[in-house]
Amino acid sequence: MFLQLLISGLSFGSLYALIALAMVIIYKTSEVPNFSQGEMAMISTFVAYTLLGASGQSFTISFIGALIFAAILGVFLEFVFLRRAKDPNILSLILITLGFEMILYGFAGWKWGADQRDLPFPVSDFDIINLGPAVLSYLNIATLLITLILMFILFVFFKYSKVGIAMKATQQNAMAARINGIRTNRILSITWALSSLIGAVAGILLAPIATLDPNLMLDPLLKGFASAVLGGMTSLVGAALGGYILGIIENLFGGYVSIEFKSVVAFMIIVLVLCFKPSGLFARHYVRRV
Amino acid sequence: MPFLEVKNIETLYGLIYALRGVSLTVEKGTITAILGNNGAGKSTILKTAMGLIEDQPDKGTIEFMGKRIDGMHPELIVRMGISYVPEGREVFEELSVRENLLMGAYIRRERAPIKKDLDQIYGYFPVLKEREDQWAGTLSGGEQQMLAIGRALMNRPKLLFLDEPSLGLSPILVKEIFDIIRTVNEGGVTILLVEQNAWMALKIAHFGLILENGRFVMKGKSEELMEDKDVQEFYMGVRLEESAKGYRRWKRKKRWR
Structure with a gap:
């Protein structure tokens, strides 16, 4: 039982980790928690669904199409809404993302309706392999693997690529980035594209477990946000670990304590972290000497 | 044609004038030092030239190697061959x-x-x-x-802007850094230096300018400035001799203020 809970916790946790990563990447650059992250992923998942169903494309093409769409959507939000904000403060930026979230939610309801749909996924949740006393579905494995691969790519990107380092530089000191010739506006666009893309991967991986409707990402977004807070909001490694930890804690709580209150765990964690360690568990932020 | 030519620029922070008509030229291969007290507007000259203050300069032009650079974004100015070392390192x-x-x-x-x-x-x-x-x-x-x-x-860079490289450093470090600045200049980089440490700056510079309240009050070769009594008294901390005629100091005309 414990092993089973642990494994499915990891599987859910990797989805939370992806959403948390997407949020942290934007938070570090634009200094705003992007509450439309979930709906952006949801719409992108619907795009994959439409490409699969109506246009009859193969899964790979639909998947890639949805990712491209997600990237464009991210750039669009940043360029059309956030960049226009005059004298932006945190609150107004949060309101912009919330407004965009509602627009997307409404749009999905109008375009695809509230029906619960099924995203035909090439890997099934019902093919399982036995792992001692626990079972692991192919979908679980795919989720875990894809997440790990994506994280590895991100790690390499931020560590070794010129654009990745420039992105970190822009996050740390935009003025200094500009005087070194980094086009910070372009970096901002790339950041939003990247983040939206990661969110879309989470959405597509989540769709076969949940059902595809406009509420797809409502709950996972809050869990992802909780993971990001747990990890410290500014650390990518922290966000990923936060996601896994939350997934496991939540599942263990559901298994041993109360299945009804399983969803509350995430909010408990937000409250506890903010009370006792507001900088998060893994933030190793350099403290500026005054 | 001068390497860098700043003509009559006026920069405002909101409604407050930081620069009230500043002109200067920097010749290729030289070190030019801008000296002045806190708040005189020294750094503002560099920031304006670098395009870091939005919508500024309000008036005037800045030309680098014959091309207008005022109003350009820093990302593009850097690509023309100007580098900037900001105040406070960044x-x-x-x-x-x-x-x-x-x-x-x-x-x-x-x-x-x-x-x-x-x-x-x-x-x-x-x-x-x-x-x-x-x-x-x-x-x-x-x-x-x-x-x-x-x-x-x-x-x-072809031209290097240095904003207060000596700020908050120990005298030994300051000397070390100024030696490097001279070496860099000898390697062919033109330098525009902003400093409060007038002594160190004039020692390595070829030309000096003194800025006060957003205006230049003196320009000249650095040796001439170092000889100047007013500069010595106000910027280099040289106490003029208390002589029997000390009471007549008021007679020596200060050329500004």
């Missing part, structure tokens, strides 16, 4: 020393020459080589200043 605190230096070469593509320049910077500042993999934020103030200068040099 290194990327959570990037390693090496990554900081590589960001300085962001606009360049060829790898081999970048590597060569990196080694040259490490030659100037051996301590940076030792701390190559450390986060820049963990360096001391002097090391961060070296890093900021090194980063600016990584883009192979």
Whole structure:
């Protein structure tokens, strides 16, 4: 039982980790928690669904199409809404993302309706392999693997690529980035594209477990946000670990304590972290000497 | 044609004039120093020229090698061959020393020459080589200043703006850094230097300008400025001799204020 809970916790946790990563990447650059992250992923998942169903494309093409769409959507939000904000403060930026979230939610309801749909996924949740006393579905494995691969790519990107380092530089000191010739506006666009893309991967991986409707990402977004807070909001490694930890804690709580209150765990964690360690568990932020 | 020509620029912060009609020229291959007290507007000249103050200069023109650069974005100005070492270093605190230096070469593509320049910077500042993999934020103030200068040099500038390189450094470090500045200049980089430490600045500079309340009040060769009684008294802390005629000091005409 414990092993089973642990494994499915990891599987859910990797989805939370992806959403948390997407949020942290934007938070570090634009200094705003992007509450439309979930709906952006949801719409992108619907795009994959439409490409699969109506246009009859193969899964790979639909998947890639949805990712491209997600990237464009991210750039669009940043360029059309956030960049226009005059004298932006945190609150107004949060309101912009919330407004965009509602627009997307409404749009999905109008375009695809509230029906619960099924995203035909090439890997099934019902093919399982036995792992001692626990079972692991192919979908679980795919989720875990894809997440790990994506994280590895991100790690390499931020560590070794010129654009990745420039992105970190822009996050740390935009003025200094500009005087070194980094086009910070372009970096901002790339950041939003990247983040939206990661969110879309989470959405597509989540769709076969949940059902595809406009509420797809409502709950996972809050869990992802909780993971990001747990990890410290500014650390990518922290966000990923936060996601896994939350997934496991939540599942263990559901298994041993109360299945009804399983969803509350995430909010408990937000409250506890903010009370006792507001900088998060893994933030190793350099403290500026005054 | 002067290398850098600033003509009559006026810069405002909101409604407040920081520069009230400033003109200067920098000749190729020289070190030019701008001196002045706190709040005189020294840094504002560099920031304006670098395009860092939005919608400024309000009036006037800035030309670099015959091309207008006023109103351009810093990203483009850097690409024309001007580097800027900002006041207070402004290194990327959570990037390693090496990554900081590589960001300085962001606009360049060829790898081999970048590597060569990196080694040259490490030659100037051996301590940076030792701390190559450390986060820049963990360096001391002097090391961060070296890093900021090194980063600016990584883009192979034709013209280097230096904003208060001596700020908050010990006298020995200041001397070390000024020696490097002179070496860099001898390597062919034209330098426009802003300093409060008039003594050190005039010692390495070819030309000096004195700024007060957003206007230049004196210009000249640095040797001439160093000889000047007013400059000595106001900027270099030289106490004029208390002689029997000391009471007549009021008779010596101050040429500004």
